[in-house]
Every structure is written in structure tokens, then in C-alpha cells.
Amino acid sequence: MNEIFHNVFREGNKLYTKNLVPGQRVYGEKLLETGRGELREWNPNRSKLAAVILKGLKTFPLKQDSKVLYLGAAQGTTASHVSDVVDKGYVICVDVSSKAMEELIPLCESRQNMLPVLGDANRPGEYAKYTLGINMIYQDVAQPNQAKILLKNASLLDPGEYAILCIKSRSIDVAEDPKKIIKKELESVSDGFFVREVIDLEPYHMDHALAVCEKKLS
Amino acid sequence: MLTVKNIMLVFMDFKKLREKAFKETINEVRKEKKETDNLVVQAVEAIDELDDITNIIVERVKNWYAFHYPELEKLVKDPMLYLLIIKEIKSRDQMLAEKLERFVGPERAKAIAEKAVGSMGAEIVDKDLQRLVHLAELGIHARQERDELADYIEERTKEITPNLHAMLGGMLAARLIARAGSLERLAKMPASTVQVLGAEKALFAHLRRGVPSPKHGLIFQFPQIIQSPKKQRGKISRALAGKVSIAAKEDFFGNKDISKELIQSFEKRVEAIKEGASKKKGGKHE
Numbered sequence: 001m002n003e004i005f006h007n008v009f010r011e012g013n014k015l016y017t018k019n020l021v022p023g024q025r026v027y028g029e030k031l032l033e034t035g036r037g038e039l040r041e042w043n044p045n046r047s048k049l050a051a052v053i054l055k056g057l058k059t060f061p062l063k064q065d066s067k068v069l070y071l072g073a074a075q076g077t078t079a080s081h082v083s084d085v086v087d088k089g090y091v092i093c094v095d096v097s098s099k100a101m102e103e104l105i106p107l108c109e110s111r112q113n114m115l116p117v118l119g120d121a122n123r124p125g126e127y128a129k130y131t132l133g134i135n136m137i138y139q140d141v142a143q144p145n146q147a148k149i150l151l152k153n154a155s156l157l158d159p160g161e162y163a164i165l166c167i168k169s170r171s172i173d174v175a176e177d178p179k180k181i182i183k184k185e186l187e188s189v190s191d192g193f194f195v196r197e198v199i200d201l202e203p204y205h206m207d208h209a210l211a212v213c214e215k216k217l218s
Numbered sequence: 219m220l221t222v223k224n225i226m227l228v229f230m231d232f233k234k235l236r237e238k239a240f241k242e243t244i245n246e247v248r249k250e251k252k253e254t255d256n257l258v259v260q261a262v263e264a265i266d267e268l269d270d271i272t273n274i275i276v277e278r279v280k281n282w283y284a285f286h287y288p289e290l291e292k293l294v295k296d297p298m299l300y301l302l303i304i305k306e307i308k309s310r311d312q313m314l315a316e317k318l319e320r321f322v323g324p325e326r327a328k329a330i331a332e333k334a335v336g337s338m339g340a341e342i343v344d345k346d347l348q349r350l351v352h353l354a355e356l357g358i359h360a361r362q363e364r365d366e367l368a369d370y371i372e373e374r375t376k377e378i379t380p381n382l383h384a385m386l387g388g389m390l391a392a393r394l395i396a397r398a399g400s401l402e403r404l405a406k407m408p409a410s411t412v413q414v415l416g417a418e419k420a421l422f423a424h425l426r427r428g429v430p431s432p433k434h435g436l437i438f439q440f441p442q443i444i445q446s447p448k449k450q451r452g453k454i455s456r457a458l459a460g461k462v463s464i465a466a467k468e469d470f471f472g473n474k475d476i477s478k479e480l481i482q483s484f485e486k487r488v489e490a491i492k493e494g495a496s497k498k499k500g501g502k503h504e
């Protein structure tokens with residue numbers, strides 16, 4: 001078992017994060033007792049971030065003390081693993097759906113470094129009071145204007161800080177070729193970011209890609 | 219730069235911030251749950267499920283009762299009447315014309331009673347019959363609840379969306395809201411989306427594979443669309459979707475009753491469509 005990033009462990013094709021709340025299962029994942037504490041299996045079919053790590057992501061901007069703005073947290077599957085990784089920082093979880101909040105709020109209650117916000121990523125002003133001090137953005141929203149949403153939130157980052165953008169091509173246009181859509185989205189993102197790494201999520205997720213972006217000097 | 223990145227400072231703030239976030243977020247979720255159109259969405263979905271449940275129960279009771287009196291299924295086609303007769307009269311030897319009369323009228327009552335005497339079904343003991351009768355009662359209850367839900371939806375949509383209700387009737391209005399997710403979402407949709415709401419499968423087939431676009435989704439249930447010739451349905455549903463979209467917008471953002479004007483101008487448009495169609499036909503002869 002290798003620790004490939006802080007609190008992220010890999011063994012063969014399986015990925016784990018060190019459980020911030022020992023004994024807690026978030027979505028029915030396996031727990032593993034090791035010499036380094038309790039590990040939580042990170043399912044690449046459920047989480048896009050896990051999928052790209054298994055596919056060999058090199059730039060991993062999540063650090064022990066990262067302060068992450070997580071846009072589109074949904075039920076908190078990936079967000080909980082992010083909170084495992086940033087055990088000295090925190091995760092601000094934003095989602096529009098009040099249905100998702102029913103599960104996200106109890107999850108955030110049990111994890112000291114998570115904070116739930118009901119808000120629309122299209123309007124960063126609505127949740128601005130919570131985002132002071134963040135230094136990383138993770139975005140996974142099912143909206144047709146994904147690149148624009150990231151640019152709208154970009155002012156929260158300093159130059160040189162990172163954003164991870166999940167591109168769901170099926171949410172942008174069902175008919176267009178996914179590769180074309182991803183290319184187009186990356187072009188518009190490059191207005192504010194250097195795109196450092198792009199990885200498609202096959203075979204774990206169809207028609208998805210994940211891009212690691214670094215904020216440009218503005 | 220505004221961002222404060224002193225770890226200690228931010229961490230101390232974070233606890234307070236977190237408490238505040240919980241309070242506010244829970245409040246906002248609660249506020250959203252209060253929106254009454256959610257209730258209508260739940261009720262519409264409950265109706266569809268109750269319909270399924272009733273059908274399943276009717277099938278089971280028919281199969282089960284056929285041991286005892288197989289001929290009854292052919293004699294009583296209406297499923298609710300079938301359940302009611304079993305519930306009230308129970309066993310075959312009680313199927314007497316005078317008892318049956320209040321359900322089916324004298325002639326059929328006589329036929330049912332006559333067939334009961336020579337039935338090829340087996341005898342059934344009370345213990346077995348009782349279970350089956352209870353199941354029939356459950357089916358009747360499910361149907362009654364469904365009808366009450368329909369009344370409730372009718373009443374509730376009249377309060378929540380008076381304009382939509384006046385145009386489409388409660389049930390169809392509620393179905394549109396349910397499909398859109400909420401009245402707010404329906405109000406913010408363009409008319410072209412409202413037109414094909416409920417025909418998502420056909421719409422995506424159109425976008426992906428280029429088959430002809432769907433003419434209508436849920437609003438197909440509107441009488442004036444069903445009753446029109448196929449060629450005009452597309453035009454009429456486009457006109458209706460436009461008016462429905464205006465009605466939804468008024469219901470969500472405003473509070474005026476504009477249903478009369480909407481219905482009038484829709485009917486004018488339908489007339490024009492029908493006239494246009496007959497003119498074209500006439501044109502050929504000239």
C-alpha cells in the first residue's frame with residue numbers, strides 16, 4: 001500500500017483515503033483497518049476524482065491544509081473523500097438541490113471540516129460570505145455552462161491556485177460529439193486559467209473529462 | 219487581495235462560520251420544502267402508483283376467485299364492480315339475483331345468479347374466502363384514495379396556479395408541474411420546452427438520430443389536440459404550449475387572472491389553423 005498523495009493510498013487498482021471519522025461509512029464503501037489508521041475505499045465508478053487518480057493524474061492540487069470550495073457536492077460522495085484528504089483545511093460544499101441537502105447536511109455535521117451551503121454556483125455572490133479564504137475550487141455541476149460557472153467563481157482564487165473542473169459533456173449538449181464539447185469548454189476556461197492536465201474518465205464514466213487548471217495572473 | 223490565508227485565523231473563524239452555515243442552510247431547505255407545488259407533485263405521483271397497485275390487486279383477486287367462480291370474470295367486466303361484488307356478497311352460493319340487483323341491475327343479476335348455480339368452480343371454505351375478500355377491500359380502498367387524491371389535486375391546483383388550472387384542468391396542470399419539477403421551473407421554461415414536456419424520449423431521439431421531432435408531450439392529453447386531425451396537432455399544440463407557458467409565468471410571478479383572455483386567443487388561433495387547413499384543400503380545386 002503506497003501513500004501516493006497526502007492521505008490517499010493505492011494498492012493495485014484500488015484507492016483509499018484515511019477516514020477522518022473512523023467507523024463512518026458515507027455511501028456503503030468498505031473500511032480497512034491498517035497500521036496507518038482506518039482507510040476508506042474510494043470507488044472510481046462513484047467518484048470522478050478517484051477515477052482520474054487511478055488513470056495516473058500527476059497534478060494533484062489537494063493539500064493537507066487546502067481550503068476547498070466544492071461546487072455541486074450533491075450527496076457528498078466525493079466531497080467526503082476530499083474532506084479526508086484536507087484534514088487540516090476545510091471543504092465548503094455548495095449544491096442547488098434541497099433534496100441533496102437532506103443527506104449532505106447530516107454528513108457535514110459528522111465531519112468537522114465540512115460546511116453545507118444551499119446555493120447556485122451560477123451566482124457566487126449568494127454564498128460569498130462562506131468563501132473567504134478558499135484556495136482551491138472543485139467543480140462538478142450538471143449545467144450547460146460549466147466553463148462559465150468556473151470563470152464566475154475564479155475571482156475567489158489567487159493567481160497560481162488551482163481549480164479542478166469536471167466536464168459533463170452530456171449536460172452541455174446531448175447531440176454534439178463529446179470530444180468537441182470538451183475542447184470547446186477548455187478553450188473558454190483558458191480565458192482565466194492555464195489548463196495543466198486533462199484526463200478523460202473512460203472506462204469509469206462515459207463522456208466525461210476532468211481538467212486541472214491553474215489561475216492566470218489577471 | 220482580500221483573501222485571508224493565515225491558517226490559524228481562518229480556522230478559528232471557520233467554526234463560527236460553520237455554525238452559521240448550518241443554521242442558514244437548514245432554514246433555506248425548510249423554506250423550499252414549504253412551497254406548496256411540491257405537494258401537488260407528490261400527489262400526482264401517488265395517483266400513478268395507486269393506479270398500478272389497483273391493477274395488480276384486481277388481477278390477483280380475479281385469478282384467486284376463479285377457483286371458486288371462474289364464470290364471474292366474463293359476466294362482470296368492470297374491475298371495480300367485480301371487487302365490490304366479492305366484497306359484499308363473498309361466496310358463490312350467496313350470489314342471488316335480489317342481492318346482486320343493486321350492483322348490476324335486474325337482468326345481469328339474474329344471469330350471474332343462474333351461472334353461479336352450475337359453476338365449474340370448487341367449493342371454498344370461509345377461512346380461505348376471508349383473505350381474498352380482504353384483498354378485494356384493499357383494492358377498493360386504493361381506488362377510493364385515488365379518486366380523493368384527484369379531487370384534492372383539482373382543488374389545490376386551483377389555488378396554486380389558477381390560470382393553468384382554468385386552461386388545462388387540475389390533473390393536466392399538475393402533471394406538467396410534476397414533469398417540470400416545480401411551478402417555478404415550469405414558469406421559467408420556454409414554450410417550446412413546455413410543448414414537448416413528457417416526450418423526452420422522442421425529443422432525444424430527434425436530437426441524436428435526426429428522427430422527426432415530437433409534436434407534443436403531456437399536453438397531447440388536452441381534448442382539442444387529441445380530437446384534431448393529425449396534421450393540425452402540431453400547430454395546435456404549439457399554440458397551446460405558448461398560452462400554457464404564459465399562464466405558468468403569470469401564476470408564478472404575477473397574481474392576475476388572465477385565463478379568459480388566454481383561452482379566447484387560443485381558441486381564435488385554433489379556428490385560424492382549422493380554417494387555414496380547409497382553405498388549402500379548397501385551393502387545390504380552384
